[in-house]
């Protein structure tokens with residue numbers, strides 16, 4: 422079945438804060454309209470390695486994207502590549518490292534910030550490069566991409582939660598409030614996106630520690646949320662899923678040919 426998918430990748434959101442703070446998503450789960458799980462991020466618990474893990478299914482030790490300074494195109498087949506091979510449309514409102522992994526590296530803001538090129542893996546992109554780029558604007562970017570291009574796969578990637586965590590640490594009002602703010606902002610869009618026929622996943626690359634960093638194996642660095650919304654999911658009350666299975670699971674959901682690991686129990 423050729424479903425359309427939106428992946429909301431909240432940068433740097435620890436499960437322990439997600440499970441307490443994302444009131445709208447938790448309310449949907451309580452009402453049986455979403456399912457909430459936690460999953461264990463791959464190591465090292467760093468952004469660029471885990472963007473690659475989520476979008477290709479390859480753990481950092483296999484992809485070679487082992488730290489944030491590895492600034493080159495991915496040599497894996499990403500969900501964007503799989504979607505294009507299947508003749509489907511792709512878009513992303515995301516941090517510029519996503520453009521560097523899958524479209525062009527290095528990122529050149531004047532060329533790449535607004536991308537519309539059918540020959541690229543991410544055909545339509547609105548990329549940003551300031552960590553305090555407002556989540557509110559990012560969501561508007563994503564919604565604009567959706568309405569202009571009706572992509573089959575859309576990546577939505579906000580940075581303000583991670584930014585607050587780096588500035589103030591895990592146990593801070595600023596970090597928790599950034600998560601609450603994003604949940605409220607997202608609540609304006611989710612029902613419209615579901616009504617437009619999308620299956621939606623909301624997850625995070627990694628969490629945050631009390632030192633205002635991440636990278637290691639502490640539970641608060643590795644445990645991240647996975648909310649799923651849509652009739653393409655099983656909505657089993659509990660399941661075990663690895664971060665390396667997200668790419669293959671989304672590809673299966675979209676009806677794309679792939680050889681990635683995936684989680685059959687996640688899907689309807």
Ligand SMILES: [Zn+2]
Nearest residue numbers: 433468583587
């Ligand atoms: Zn970070």
